[in-house]
Amino acid sequence: MKSLKLLAAAAAATMLIAAPAVAGDAAAGKAKADACADCHDPADFAGEDVAALTTMIKDVASGKTKHKSKIEVSDADAADIAAFWASGG
16 A cells, blocks of 8 residues: 555656646737737637646647648747636636
8 A cells, every 4th residue: 555655756756857847928819819819719629628628739830730821939828828718807
């Protein structure tokens, strides 16, 4: 039982270390997402995972995901926009 608790603690610590830190600023993201609002309603993304949204935005910016508009955003901008969208705008 003790080794199971130790294993669980080690697994949790590994997940925390391996997880990318995504801490966006929703207030800053509101202004940065203006161009996106022409087609996307932030409420559509309410409650979504910020890390997943950040990845999606970065994939669009890099061209990995096809999109009708070319966007250029920094990693910080992507996290801010994702935080804004996840909050429901």
